Amino acid sequence: MNPDLAWAVWSGERQRRIEGVLERALPPDTAPPLALHRAMRYAVLGGGKRVRPLLAYAAGELAGAAPDVVDAAAAAVELIHAYSLVHDDLPCMDDDSLRRGKPTCHVAFGEATALLAGDTLQALAFETLARGALRDVGAAVAVLAAAAGAEGMAGGQAIDLDAVGASLDLPALETMHRMKTGALIRAAVSLGAACGAPLAAGEQQALQAYAAAAGLAFQVVDDVLDVEGSATTLGKTAGKDAARGKPTFVSLLGLAAAKERAESLRVEAHAALAGFGGRGRRLAELADWIVLRRH
Amino acid sequence: MNPDLAWAVWSGERQRRIEGVLERALPPDTAPPLALHRAMRYAVLGGGKRVRPLLAYAAGELAGAAPDVVDAAAAAVELIHAYSLVHDDLPCMDDDSLRRGKPTCHVAFGEATALLAGDTLQALAFETLARGALRDVGAAVAVLAAAAGAEGMAGGQAIDLDAVGASLDLPALETMHRMKTGALIRAAVSLGAACGAPLAAGEQQALQAYAAAAGLAFQVVDDVLDVEGSATTLGKTAGKDAARGKPTFVSLLGLAAAKERAESLRVEAHAALAGFGGRGRRLAELADWIVLRRH
Numbered sequence: 001m002n003p004d005l006a007w008a009v010w011s012g013e014r015q016r017r018i019e020g021v022l023e024r025a026l027p028p029d030t031a032p033p034l035a036l037h038r039a040m041r042y043a044v045l046g047g048g049k050r051v052r053p054l055l056a057y058a059a060g061e062l063a064g065a066a067p068d069v070v071d072a073a074a075a076a077v078e079l080i081h082a083y084s085l086v087h088d089d090l091p092c093m094d095d096d097s098l099r100r101g102k103p104t105c106h107v108a109f110g111e112a113t114a115l116l117a118g119d120t121l122q123a124l125a126f127e128t129l130a131r132g133a134l135r136d137v138g139a140a141v142a143v144l145a146a147a148a149g150a151e152g153m154a155g156g157q158a159i160d161l162d163a164v165g166a167s168l169d170l171p172a173l174e175t176m177h178r179m180k181t182g183a184l185i186r187a188a189v190s191l192g193a194a195c196g197a198p199l200a201a202g203e204q205q206a207l208q209a210y211a212a213a214a215g216l217a218f219q220v221v222d223d224v225l226d227v228e229g230s231a232t233t234l235g236k237t238a239g240k241d242a243a244r245g246k247p248t249f250v251s252l253l254g255l256a257a258a259k260e261r262a263e264s265l266r267v268e269a270h271a272a273l274a275g276f277g278g279r280g281r282r283l284a285e286l287a288d289w290i291v292l293r294r295h
Numbered sequence: 296m297n298p299d300l301a302w303a304v305w306s307g308e309r310q311r312r313i314e315g316v317l318e319r320a321l322p323p324d325t326a327p328p329l330a331l332h333r334a335m336r337y338a339v340l341g342g343g344k345r346v347r348p349l350l351a352y353a354a355g356e357l358a359g360a361a362p363d364v365v366d367a368a369a370a371a372v373e374l375i376h377a378y379s380l381v382h383d384d385l386p387c388m389d390d391d392s393l394r395r396g397k398p399t400c401h402v403a404f405g406e407a408t409a410l411l412a413g414d415t416l417q418a419l420a421f422e423t424l425a426r427g428a429l430r431d432v433g434a435a436v437a438v439l440a441a442a443a444g445a446e447g448m449a450g451g452q453a454i455d456l457d458a459v460g461a462s463l464d465l466p467a468l469e470t471m472h473r474m475k476t477g478a479l480i481r482a483a484v485s486l487g488a489a490c491g492a493p494l495a496a497g498e499q500q501a502l503q504a505y506a507a508a509a510g511l512a513f514q515v516v517d518d519v520l521d522v523e524g525s526a527t528t529l530g531k532t533a534g535k536d537a538a539r540g541k542p543t544f545v546s547l548l549g550l551a552a553a554k555e556r557a558e559s560l561r562v563e564a565h566a567a568l569a570g571f572g573g574r575g576r577r578l579a580e581l582a583d584w585i586v587l588r589r590h
Contacts, residue, residue: 093407119382126421145421
């Protein structure tokens, strides 16, 4: 099979798979409290690129884990991601009205229900991970919680809020993004790998180097697309970061240099996988996909 | 030692103990992101009755667990409770300005930081529990997550929001409170007990019966104090439920019958402990404290 087609088949299969896993993990929209359950499902199902679950499945495959063993970890990282989007979109945060081509959760369900939907999706992430088939559930929960919390994703969001109208330099911007989006992407890779056979310390370091590069590349490309894309292709409001005076890789580096940075991070991600040979194939393809995507 | 004095010593020791455990679990207020860390500490430290940690320590003691083995579970339930208060007080929820005698978190730190503080306290709860010394961390995380999530505390809050101005009957009100406050209280008892020697199935059922009665009693007494108390003794806005047209045990039963209900739940909690003999002493005293408290 030609490599592009093989990748399309693999990623399409995993995207359909995680949709089913998430669907079964979520509470039914026929049981009370109805509005809350519906808001949870609305925020999670039927949208999103599922980058984090794909990273978990690919890292699991590298470590020899079958998809069904990775399901819980893949769903858990996506549930954390989904909760963070619901809360980030709230009026007191980014105040966004469009997400994945649909009205944001609080526009559709009201602020109080959206707040609770985010809260319950976070709890569901930990419940799903805890009920999974990982060797060391305690370590896995600690990894996910640290990635989601004050030293990870939510801490990065706090720095991001403080940075509106401020002049972050490039190292500060990178630190913020390594927390805000990078921490959960690194967790997706390490939790996926933890579903398989134990890796040597050097292999774990290589995987983390891959995840760090891929995670930062993801954010650089997001900033590029925010300038180049439209709401139609992005499914969310375009140009919003610039309009808010938020520092971005494009505002600090310029558009051409930001694209070069994304490309060099893609090369860095590939290099980190060199020692894995064919086992790193899906992760390498994922790095390509992250950098070359149009939305 | 006279029983009242022994109880005062035991509960005072545990309250000081959990303050130290929480203090060490929280991020320092000297490291960035500063506002987020300060808001987290503000929401957790220096206030609160610590009912849930006391229940965890008492249940642990019943199962033969030393306090240091219970610390993680006790802190985790209190962190979940603290996060829920921060989010419940937000303008889009109960819109409260006073909590534990201080301005609420969003009044002190702004809405965005308070939202993130709640989010990060929830993550910290699971991280703390996962790093604890429990025999089966996966089961413990699943119990806490289910108690906090859509089928527990946050689901109860969703029903509560829907109930403003509506006419819940007594069974519906009890169902709501068994979720909103009862689920986390039951989790505190079962997680504390899980820190000790395994209990027989009948003993676990007895503990859950105790926790269900004590949890409901806690809420009935809250409703009574909301009518009888003042902001000075309560440390929070008094009379707010009635002012909002929220159904309460007092509005449904009348003040005298609500007090009788609390007393009968206290008796029910004691009865559930009968089979434990002296091992149930602290839990019995806790039920007394819950029902006889003045704030």
